[in-house]
Amino acid sequence: MPAFARAPEAPRHPDNAIEIEGLTKVYRPSAGQGAKTALEDVSLTIPRGGFFALLGPNGAGKSTLINIMAGLVLKTTGTVRIWGHDIDREDRQARCAIGIVPQELNLDPFFTPRELLEVQAGMYGVPKRERRTLEILDAVGLADKADAYARTLSGGMRRRLLVAKAMVHTPPILVLDEPTAGVDIELRQQLWSYVKDLNARGTTILLTTHYLEEAETLCDRTAIIHRGTVAACDTTRNLLGRLDCKTLIVTVDGGPLSDPLPAPLAALEAMVRGPDQVEVRYKPSETTVGAVLDAFRAADLDIRDLVTEETDLEDIFLQLTRDGVGATAAA
Numbered sequence: 273m274p275a276f277a278r279a280p281e282a283p284r285h286p287d288n289a290i291e292i293e294g295l296t297k298v299y300r301p302s303a304g305q306g307a308k309t310a311l312e313d314v315s316l317t318i319p320r321g322g323f324f325a326l327l328g329p330n331g332a333g334k335s336t337l338i339n340i341m342a343g344l345v346l347k348t349t350g351t352v353r354i355w356g357h358d359i360d361r362e363d364r365q366a367r368c369a370i371g372i373v374p375q376e377l378n379l380d381p382f383f384t385p386r387e388l389l390e391v392q393a394g395m396y397g398v399p400k401r402e403r404r405t406l407e408i409l410d411a412v413g414l415a416d417k418a419d420a421y422a423r424t425l426s427g428g429m430r431r432r433l434l435v436a437k438a439m440v441h442t443p444p445i446l447v448l449d450e451p452t453a454g455v456d457i458e459l460r461q462q463l464w465s466y467v468k469d470l471n472a473r474g475t476t477i478l479l480t481t482h483y484l485e486e487a488e489t490l491c492d493r494t495a496i497i498h499r500g501t502v503a504a505c506d507t508t509r510n511l512l513g514r515l516d517c518k519t520l521i522v523t524v525d526g527g528p529l530s531d532p533l534p535a536p537l538a539a540l541e542a543m544v545r546g547p548d549q550v551e552v553r554y555k556p557s558e559t560t561v562g563a564v565l566d567a568f569r570a571a572d573l574d575i576r577d578l579v580t581e582e583t584d585l586e587d588i589f590l591q592l593t594r595d596g597v598g599a600t601a602a603a
């Protein structure tokens with residue numbers, strides 16, 4: 273098994289991989305711009321071994337949060353503990369516990385993947401005999417490119433090289449900041465299979481992505497950041513269950529349907545969707561599917577087919593990040 277896919281050897285096993293309490297970041301005024309509050313009283317807990325999604329519209333504060341964890345941006349107030357290490361008091365240990373795959377493909381074009389990983393391992397003080405450069409490159413499918421200049425690698429290869437670089441010191445936490453932006457579907461799936469494998473072997477994953485589907489299928493917990501605050505933080509399943517709205521598309525026999533619809537359906541605010549199709553939106557907290565179907569019977573309509581449209585993370589995201597909504601944190 274390659275070192276890359278091995279469960280990380282952490283000195284301790286805290287319950288939570290990351291603990292953030294009351295984190296605020298105010299950027300100082302500069303170049304005619306006033307002070308900017310990028311994060312305001314953010315509290316988040318990321319359990320050890322989890323696969324955690326951090327979602328938010330552009331400018332929500334995700335990069336600021338990640339850069340504070342990486343030691344690249346200084347926080348204004350609050351505490352951040354990474355693998356139990358406070359970033360103020362144990363910054364070296366905190367930094368060693370985390371590997372960050374940045375958004376930008378910022379690789380030195382004149383280095384080869386082998387050289388890049390060796391330099392990175394040196395920076396983290398990994399002794400030469402403990403380095404597993406080729407094993408890691410193999411795990412990300414780049415062993416045959418070990419000695420090619422980084423500038424000759426495709427975008428997807430560079431992205432995988434960044435993942436490899438973040439893993440040279442075998443951190444127990446891997447943070448991926450928009451890792452699949454601009455990566456084609458095949459490589460994206462390849463990347464996810466590595467990352468899922470890492471997670472299955474114990475690495476905690478924190479992912480920011482614009483692809484809500486990725487968060488929905490990969491992540492067990494999701495936090496939504498909006499204007500520097502936590503708008504929601506819950507298991508992805510609970511978040512999906514939170515939107516109190518379901519849609520039924522019902523096809524009936526013997527159309528075309530009358531418009532307006534018969535009274536029992538009009539009472540449900542059902543809408544005609546086609547010559548023989550009706551759409552009914554209802555709140556599961558107030559109405560049951562049975563009551564909806566009863567309305568069709570009461571209207572003397574025979575149901576031929578019935579489809580439910582499920583709520584997805586995008587619906588939740590849009591609801592929480594719409595202006596004026598979402599400030600009610602459930603973190």
Ligand SMILES: Nc1ncnc2c1ncn2[C@@H]1O[C@H](COP(=O)(O)OP(=O)(O)OP(=O)(O)O)[C@@H](O)[C@H]1O
Pocket residue numbers: 299300308309310328329330331332333334335336337
């Ligand atoms: N160095 C800086 N100086 C001043 N303001 C900044 C600085 N960096 C970020 N900001 C501001 O802080 C806010 C949060 O930015 P941040 O980059 O953290 O958001 P983001 O959620 O990562 O967005 P994106 O998805 O576009 O990367 C934005 O309003 C941004 O303009």
